[in-house]
Amino acid sequence: MKPRIILLLTVIALITFYTQPSFGHGVGxxxxxxxxxxxxxxxxxxxxxxxxxxxxxxxxxxxxxxxxxxxxxxxxxxxxxxxxxxxxxxxxxxxxxxxxxxxxxxxxxxxxxxxxxxxxxxxxxxxxxxxxxxxxxxxxxxxxxxxxxxxxxxxxxxxxxxxxxxxxxxxxxxxxAQKTIHQVSYEKKNYDIGVMTYYDVIQDFEFDEPSRTITFSMPYEWSQKNIEQTNVIHQELHIPKTFPELLVTRYDGLVNGIPILEHAITIDDYTTDSRIVHVVLNQKELFSMVDSIQDKSKIDFTITPSKMEKFPLNAFTHNAIFQVGLSWEPTPIMPDQNTRFFVDITRYFAPKIQEDAKFDLVIKQRGSELYRKSVTGLIGAQEKTNYYDYTFSEKNLGPVIISIEGINGEKLSSVDYVIVVSPKETKKTFPIRIPSTTQDRTQGNYFVDLTWIPENLQPGETEFIFTIYDRNLQPVPKAEYDFTILQNGQALYKNSGMAQAGGSFEDVIFFESNKGPITLQIENINQSDESIEIPIMVTPEFPLGLSLVLGTLFAIVIILYHKTGQILRHPF
CATH class of the missing domain: 2.60.40.1940 (Immunoglobulin-like)
Incomplete structure (x- = not known):
């Protein structure tokens, strides 16, 4: 049985587990x-x-x-x-x-x-x-x-x-079902992202470069009768394996602004030219969302690389005899530091009995082998029993294939994973300087220096600090402005203020229901038609399952108070 079929059967098994038997809209x-x-x-x-x-x-x-x-x-x-x-x-x-x-x-x-x-x-x-x-x-x-x-x-x-x-x-x-291709640009490189929809045609595909967020929508009738006829909503993202910034171990998802549970998004690396990210919503999950959906005519999907790692990465060997889990420490993988890879092997649908294992550990990049070694380990052992070390160099930045080949001499007892070697972290410093633009998108007459504390936006209080400058980089006194935070096209907060000495700040409290991409806008700068805009990501504070509960219990609360005075600047 082919590994992709096994993964799809696993997805179907999860759907069956969480839903009652029903008749409904079908794929084909x-x-x-x-x-x-x-x-x-x-x-x-x-x-x-x-x-x-x-x-x-x-x-x-x-x-x-x-x-x-x-x-x-x-x-x-x-x-x-x-x-x-x-x-x-x-x-x-x-x-x-x-x-x-x-x-x-x-x-x-x-x-x-x-x-x-x-x-x-x-x-x-x-x-x-x-x-x-x-x-x-x-x-x-x-x-x-x-x-x-x-x-x-x-x-x-x-x-x-x-x-x-x-x-x-x-x-x-x-x-x-229909697959569409969408070209996106990231750091001046173009990539083709595919979307396979197993329900209805998708619309409004967008890719936000700063947050690496993919959004698209699909017609859907959020009614009791229609959900009762919907067994499952299934979408696939096809991400090129040459796009390292999107090859993460976990993705966070929103549907109409509502966080979806972790099991609803699974990763399939079996194909040769792309990673497939499955987004599967069963009937039970659709019913749990329906009361919170405002626009009852469509589904809006938001998929973002998570800042959290998900280990181990699980895959089945090509002959479906073994399930292999891969994890590593530390994360992210960076050059010139030792990376320890853990390989967990179990027999698929068989008693968990320890036995010896021999296989080749192979590391490949750009069609060439970086490393190959015959190693030994245990099948059916506790997690992280089998481990192997490797150090990448600066030449190895980008996607890398880790292969476990020929377990106990069986050629088809092999499996591949896509990982990414990231560049060494560099310090960025606040403030972020953003030039204003006019309504016709030409450069305006102002600059805005923007800082926020804490630097990692999470549920809780955030202070947005900004200074408005003219083109000569002189603070603009008594500069009026409109400060807005948007999410999923809706204004979470909008307030008008005045920067007495050119600088001001706004205090905002986010909750778990705000997790995901937001957009910050400062408009009508100094009574002009000029504005600035920047996308930002609110990352989770609680586990995803808990965040869904909290999101339904609490409304978005935003507390604002306006202060004047000296602008603080903090490195991050």
Whole structure:
């Protein structure tokens, strides 16, 4: 079994653990709750194949099957009225019939009017000619990924003449997964970040360079009925392995400004060219958020590299025999200092019994081996029993592949990890000098020196200290201003003030519910149209699970008082 399949099965297992069995919106397919039809407990299954949108795909298939939920036997001679729509626009409304109830409709995506190939039997609808000449529809169906809604009515069952007096109606929504590519720039380098959505098309993708935060949204109806039909919301971020600043061991996530639990974000490094970050929200988590959601028409996703490490990194060997955990000390990994790597090996789904292990520890970068050594260790031992040391040099900055190869001589008992060697930390000093800009985004006539204490923004009190200068770097006395803090497009705080001697400060208290990116703005500087803006990150103080609880218990409290006097400057 392939490792990616194992990881996806693990994700599905987590979803199953946290939710009750249900029927709902599916990725490529859906099975609807049974309904009593002509004395049988009838269940309708609906599938689209292939389940992933690709503009080069020339043909899709819609499969509809009506069967007895008790015996699994198909119900014969079914006439279906099929209505298909997307984004509120009807794409198809036709009758179809199949004597075996296994209705197969080939779909050829093409702009233009709907054309159907098959035999039309009037009230019974369209049927295939023969097995060699199936039903085909040519038209503007499946021209893009996203959520497709089906309304299906059962008109006849068991015999062509057995017309139901009251047609049985089913409603289903099926997601045609779609991957989009978004180019971002970081430190003057361009990278392509992919987003695979398994629900509906994404919108408003943005990347904030200072905080390395990825945001995007997706249409979603936050209603009781819709959540009951949603088994899971699943999105994937595809991050290039050449983008070291995003290859962290843990990511923090927000949905519509609400922190999501740690288990909702998992890392998959099995692919050769990119890391996949899975974001999975199950039905229980969607229900826990719904009362706090203001905009009920969409989901806003925010993914940020966490300042906290998550160890060990767990992966399965290519033959799925072993699970291997990797961690290291100290963090981050920097050149010219010894790094101790811990390798924990257990047999997958087997009793935890200690046994000897031999394998190769390999360190690779840019296609070349930096280090290879045959080592020994223990399988099934306590964490951090097996450890190995290595020191990187300044030449090794950036992504590095750590491989555990050939455990006990099995070539496929191997696994790879992506780590990053970071540059040595350099001291930055406050204040941050920011030039003002006008409404048309040209440089203005002022500079603002900005400092905040403490330097690591966390829940609690923060003092923002700033001085307003003119172009000659002279403090501007009695300079009026509007001080604003924004998060997710909403103003957490806005206050007007005056810097008596050019300088002033604002005291703000943040809570755990404010964790994540914020934007600080100082506008209308000295009664002009000029302003400054800077993105900042509020990092967590409590574990993520506790922060979610606190976020629902406490409202955002911001305390402000305005002072004048000498500006303090602190190095960090």
């Amino acid at each position: 397919g859906e099975t609807l709750p049974p309904v009593l039809i002509d004395g049988k407990n009838a269940t309708l299954s609906l599938n689209i194949n292939p389940p992933i949108f690709d503009s080069t795909t020339g043909e899709y298939e819609i499969l509809i099957r009506l069967y007895d939920a008790n015996t699994q036997e198909v119900i014969p001679h079914v006439t279906y009225l099929v209505e298909l729509s997307k984004d509120g626009k009807q794409l198809l409304r036709e009758r179809f019939h199949d004597d075996s109830s296994n209705l197969s409709i080939k779909v050829i995506p093409k702009n233009g009017p709907i054309k159907i190939q098959g035999n039309n039997f009037g009230e019974l609808g369209w049927m295939k000619n023969t097995d060699l000449f199936p039903l085909k529809i040519e038209g503007p169906i499946f021209l893009s990924g996203g959520l497709y809604k089906f309304h299906i009515e059962i008109l006849t069952v068991n015999a062509d003449s057995n017309v139901l007096k009251n047609p049985v109606k089913y409603d289903a929504s099926i997601s045609l």
